[in-house]
Amino acid sequence: MVAYDCDVLVIGGGIVGLSTAYAITRAAPGTQVVVLEKERGPAFHQTGRNSGVIHSGIYYRPGSYKARFAVQGAAEMVKFCAEYGIAHEVTGKLIVATEHTELPRLHALVQRGRRNGIPVRELGPRQIAEFEPRVRGLAAIHVGTTGVVDFGTVAGRLAELAEDAGASVRYGAEVRRIGRRGPVVAVRTADGTVLRARALVNCAGLHSDRVARLAGVDPGIRIIPFRGEFYELVPGRTHLVRGLVYPVPDPAFPFLGVHLTRGIDGQVHIGPNAVPALAREGYHRRTIRPADLATTLGYPGSWRLARHHWRYGLGEFHRSLSKRAFTAAVRRLLPEVTPEDLIPAPSGVRAQAVLPDGTLADDFHFARSPRMVHVLNAPSPAATASLPIGREVARRVLAELH
Known part of the structure; x- marks a missing residue:
């Protein structure tokens, strides 16, 4: 008879992994869950390094996971x-249009938002000023269900709730090997500990494709890290922004453009600018990890992505290297801003899944193998949608158990 250490192993202590553990304990009380996180605490990476926006779901294709989970998740996050x-x-x-060429895209967002069941109000220039007196635009839409929170705090609470229900969250436990023999999934961590489970969930975020390959699964995608660079308004200028202000996004890209966000702490974050990172946890320009860089450069999808979008990429690099260029992008929305008003803020890294043909994965992406569930693409709005995503992953892994 096999001696199991637990029923389900969850790899990854970000908000999705912890939400999954929480959901399993609620859906199937008594199920033994162990979460393995390589850092010394939860939410060290994508969860704890973002602008803290509870997204409404207005941007996402109707019927997609992103649209359904974001709309549902935003309401649940506020309630939680x-x-x-x-x-x-x-x-x-x-969401503000500053050029006439953006007006058709703004109108398309109105229609998409309404199809997703999101309350949307269309505004003219005078109405924009009622919400944001210092912002200038030709037209805008107001999305009432968007909010702000510290997702790191949410993740910490999910860890506590999961542990209260009997789960174990282990920090400093980096997974090095994964094997499966019959009904047993075995994991070895960096310190040599071996854990045997009946099923495994991969919520490793920036390393999700690597964990899938450790488990003997071809993920069909590669995680390409993009560093999101932020600034903050200096303390004496935070009055320039009351809430959240976004440009009209280009639907060809998954990035929303440089936007203005008054966080739950009252600080106004501006960004992000998105550039390829030279390491999966490359939060600084000088952070280079040769193995990560070789993985990116050796992947055909990286070169095809660059070939398709080089013009867009040049603009991002220019804003990364030039504070004045970054400021110029901000001034489209907030004309009063000067370079002296902006101070550097901590960066984040987005785990973007890229297909071999260079296509950016547009939706959350799940894969399964016997007794395993892999979450292979969960960028923004994953934090917003973490509660319904956790339930979906829990449903899938519990089906593997039975």
Whole structure:
């Protein structure tokens, strides 16, 4: 008879992994769950390094995982925070067109938002000023269900709730090997510990494709890291922005453009600028990890992506290297801003899944293998949607158990 250490191993202590553990304990009480996180605490990477926006779901293709989970997740996130006393605010946001060529795209967003069941209000220049007196634009839409929160705090609370229900969250436990023999999934961590489980969930974020390959699965995608570079308004200029202000995004790219975000702490974050990172955890320009860089450069999809979008990429690099160019992008929305108003803020890294043909994966992507579930693409709005995503992954892994 096999001696199992637990029923389900979850790899990754970000908000999706912890939400999955929480969901399993609620859906199947008594199921033994162990979460393995290589860092010394939860939410060290994507979860804890973003602008903290509770997204409404307006951008996403109707019927997609992103659209369904974001709309549902935003409402659930607000309810969760209220129930557990986590600071949050439903601020609403403006999406502002500053050029005539953006007006058709803005109108398309109105239609998409309404198809996704999101309350959307169309605004003219005078109405923009009622919400954001210092912002200038030709037209805008107001999305009332958008908010702000510290997702790191949410992740910490999910870890506590999962542990209260009997799960074990182990930090400093980097997974080095994964094997499966019959009904047993075995994992070895960096310190030599071996754990045997009946099923495994891969929520490793920036390393999800690597973990899949450790498990003997071809993920069919490669994670290409993009560094998101932020600035903050200096303390004496935070009055320039009341809430959340976004440009009209280009639908050809998964990035939303440089936007203005007053966080739950009252600081105004501006960004991100998106450039390829030279390491999967490359939060600084000088951070280079040869193995990560070789993986990116050796992947045909990276070169095809660069060939398809080199003009867009040059603009991002220019704004990365030139504070004045970055400021010029901000001034499209907020004309009063000067380079002296901006101070560097911590960067984040987005785990972007890229297909071999250079296509950017547009939706959350799940894969399965016997007794395993892999979450292979979960960028923004994954934090917003973490509660319904966790339930979906829990449903899938519990089906593997039975």
